[in-house]
Amino acid sequence: MSLLIKDVRLEGATTSIYIEGNTIAAVGGKARVEADTVLDGKGKAAIPGFVNTHTHAAMALLRSYADDLPLQEWLEKAIWPREAKIEPEDIYWGTKLACLEMIKGGTTTFNDMYFHMDQAARAVKEMGLRAVLSEGFIDNRDADLGQQLLKKQGSILKKIEGVGTDRVKAALGPHSLYTVSRESLQAMKELSDTKGYLVHFHLAETKREVEDCLSEQGMRPVKYVESLGLLSRQLLAAHCCWLEPDEVDLLARDGVRVSYCPVSNMNLAAGAMPYRALREAGVLVSLGTDGPASNNNLDMLESMKFAALLQKFASGDPTVAPASEVYEMATLGGARALGLDCGLIEEGRLADIALIDLRRAELNPAHDLKSLLVYSAHGNVVDTVICDGQVLMKGRRVPGEAEIVRRAAEAGQSLASRE
Ligand SMILES: [Zn+2]
Structure with a gap:
């Protein structure tokens, strides 16, 4: 053809x-x-086509369900209790809805972390997009629970890869250092080393994450992750709002790829990523929307604008993050971050x-x-x-869009009211 x-x-x-x-x-x-x-x-x-390097696509089902809250409260009181009720079919329709929205906004590739990712893979295959999919791994820092969950990783990865299209690739998705035990993070690192999987991870997102890490581990997040051997070219770290200069150097030294999520960071008042320091150190910075429950859309054009404005505002310097750099971040930068030959x-x-x-x-x-x-x-x-x-x-016409919007809206309503 x-x-x-x-x-x-x-x-x-x-x-x-x-x-x-x-x-x-x-x-x-x-x-x-x-x-x-x-x-x-x-x-x-x-x-x-734009490359969105950090999202949780099926969170589209929880769009507008809980806004105007701090990250931990948002997660613990609103999002996690609803996510506990999510069924595989919800993920399928939520991901279809997200894919539809991404197509409408010119995005052709996304890096996704969520649950029941075999269903996300099915949705991506049908919608025609390209995606890197990781099953979100949370053991609540209980190493025994982590052991049990790790046993399922092989079959989860196989199911994602088994969807049967080169457009879908599998990755590992340890959620963050505050939700995953040291033992499980190390096991993920070994799996990544032996099989070459990308590790999709939230890192240094909020000030609280830094403070908790300091009091519990005696070191800041990037140092802690380094001590586990997790820093590498296979690590794609989302957010990285709270970095000291020596942490920026560590990310640069080990070739860690960063996903900058300005809209989510502003929405949850998480902080402003030290973009200029990362760029000057040579760190590969790409652009993500984060999930549609904390953004609340998947519009990469809007995220590009916020990417530039947040840096200018936070630094007091209007020359930081010029349009050409931000545009590259959203296209070629994303492709390089995910190791894809597009962009x-x-x-x-x-x-x-x-x-x-x-x-x-x-x-x-x-x-x-x-x-x-x-x-x-x-x-x-x-x-x-x-x-x-x-x-x-x-x-601007996508075949089947009315049906996708209707079915996903029904799934979202049902999820919100599920006992
Ligand atoms: Zn996220």
Whole structure:
């Protein structure tokens, strides 16, 4: 199967993009003039699909269920009691809803941690997106419980991988240092080393996490995680709001990838990630929305704006986190963080592309497209989405969307009222 996008704007020029199978086969002069499917790119700009490196997609079911609370209270009093009642079918519909929302906003890849991830895998496969999926691992720092849960890891990973598409990859999801025992974290590290799995983890999110870690372990979170041998290129650490300079150096030394989640961090008043220090140290920073219960959407365009504004506000310096850096964070940075060959429109890359409707009022006049996307736009400027060479949305229409919204809304209502 081949796909041709004709007369589309790309990096300031009008060109064509030729896709063969799931790969960008040619850009510009070398692009063929015919294909099985031809998309008219007039009035549109092609950009790489966004890569959301930290979310809990099916938390869409708990969107607006509990807001305006501190993180621990939000988790302990509102979210965890509801999550205890979640059924596999809820995850399927919640993930479908999240995938629909992501497609509508130009996201083609996401890194997800939640429960019943075989159901999330089924939803992702059907929706056509690319995802790295990890089953959230919480043993409440009870090593015996951890032992029992660890025995199930193999079959969970197999179920995710068994969904049967290269677009879905499995990862390990130890939730955080305050919910997982030292023994289980070390076991996860060994599993990651031997099988090459990415470890998706929450780290140094709140001040309380730092204070508790200091009083219980006698060291700060990054140092504690280092003492367990967990710092490595296989670690994708979400948040990292509370870092001392020597912790930034440790993350840089060991090649840890960071997911910056500015909207969630502001929403829960968690803190502002030390972006400039991380960047100067050479740490790979990508962008995440976090789950739709703490964001409360999955709009990467909105997250790009907050990513820039939070850094400017927190540092008092408007030159920090310029549009070009934030745009790269949300595209190529995410692809690199997840070890995927997408995030750029060039020959040989995976064909994950969003077409932006340049005729929208908020995108004119068009002095600088990256600046417009970061500061002016929301997800609704996306007209067409292609993932793995397949057209998932055209003219803002996704097949089956009304049914997905209806079924997911029913699942969310049922979950909220379940005894
Ligand atoms: Zn999270």
